[in-house]
Amino acid sequence: MPNDALTIHEAAETTGWSARMLRYIERAGLVEPQRSPSGYRLYGPAELQRLRTLRELLNAHGIGLQEVGFGLRLRRERELSDAVEAWFEAEPQRPQHVPAPDWLRFEQEKHSKLLAA
Amino acid sequence: MPNDALTIHEAAETTGWSARMLRYIERAGLVEPQRSPSGYRLYGPAELQRLRTLRELLNAHGIGLQEVGFGLRLRRERELSDAVEAWFEAEPQRPQHVPAPDWLRFEQEKHSKLLAA
DNA sequence: ACAACCTTGACACACCCGTGGTAAGGTTGC
DNA sequence: GCAACCTTACCACGGGTGTGTCAAGGTTGT
Numbered sequence: 413m414p415n416d417a418l419t420i421h422e423a424a425e426t427t428g429w430s431a432r433m434l435r436y437i438e439r440a441g442l443v444e445p446q447r448s449p450s451g452y453r454l455y456g457p458a459e460l461q462r463l464r465t466l467r468e469l470l471n472a473h474g475i476g477l478q479e480v481g482f483g484l485r486l487r488r489e490r491e492l493s494d495a496v497e498a499w500f501e502a503e504p505q506r507p508q509h510v511p512a513p514d515w516l517r518f519e520q521e522k523h524s525k526l527l528a529a
Numbered sequence: 530m531p532n533d534a535l536t537i538h539e540a541a542e543t544t545g546w547s548a549r550m551l552r553y554i555e556r557a558g559l560v561e562p563q564r565s566p567s568g569y570r571l572y573g574p575a576e577l578q579r580l581r582t583l584r585e586l587l588n589a590h591g592i593g594l595q596e597v598g599f600g601l602r603l604r605r606e607r608e609l610s611d612a613v614e615a616w617f618e619a620e621p622q623r624p625q626h627v628p629a630p631d632w633l634r635f636e637q638e639k640h641s642k643l644l645a646a
Numbered sequence: 647a648c649a650a651c652c653t654t655g656a657c658a659c660a661c662c663c664g665t666g667g668t669a670a671g672g673t674t675g676c
Numbered sequence: 677g678c679a680a681c682c683t684t685a686c687c688a689c690g691g692g693t694g695t696g697t698c699a700a701g702g703t704t705g706t
Contacts, residue, residue: 536651536652537652537653538651538652552653552654565652567652567653568652568653568654569651569652569653570652570653
């Protein structure tokens with residue numbers, strides 16, 4: 413068993429995630445640890461750091477794993493990012509006053525509720 | 530009442546969305562029609578085209594309104610897109626074989642279920 | 647003034663997300 | 677060989693998403 417790699421429960425303890433969530437995060441393609449010959453997950457220093465910064469990323473901007481997963485798709489599927497970009501590019505660009513960005517709260521309030529718990 | 534602008538039910542009929550969904554899409558900040566002096570939504574040609582291409586965007590890539598809404602946040606909140614980008618940039622870049630992108634199906638299958646209905 | 651629109655707000659419902667748990671079975675260390 | 681890990685695969689459950697519908701009230705055209 414390699415020395416500088418932690419098992420899932422050890423990694424869970426030092427990162428603050430639960431073992432359950434580490435498997436979920438892996439399934440979402442966000443942090444994929446290597447495996448031992450028998451299939452055990454092995455979290456190295458790089459993965460541990462990534463898990464900690466992931467937690468900060470979510471908290472700092474009120475987003476969820478799903479959003480980061482979508483960011484991953486955007487960066488790996490050129491066709492998708494082009495299509496999304498093209499749709500926004502065609503935005504009516506109405507130079508309206510835009511008094512207060514109300515839709516911002518709409519996108520964020522769901523996660524702020526989660527954080528409150 | 531302006532001539533080249535449709536009311537919400539007319540817009541719904543020509544775009545295939547329901548009136549309910551047009552309000553929902555507006556709340557998400559994706560297509561925001563102008564308003565008549567009395568508060569009625571007025572959908573011009575630009576908004577109608579945007580609604581149609583939005584439908585295509587969702588169907589073509591198996592994404593939802595939430596994902597497009599996140600794309601909107603990414604393009605409007607520089608701090609957010611920088612943070613997400615930075616997180617991905619630190620990716621372990623393990624030049625592993627990567628046989629088949631299995632996580633791709635994970636992100637898409639939820640929406641493909643929706644499409645099947 | 648009345649019918650036929652529009653508005654916001656609320657209730658409802660199925661399904662997905664984030665999370666925990668548990669069961670059945672393979673690995674590892676002593 | 678047994679305790680203590682690990683694996684995948686399920687069930688559960690509160691809250692969010694995407695959608696419909698309904699109520700109460702304002703606008704508009706005739």
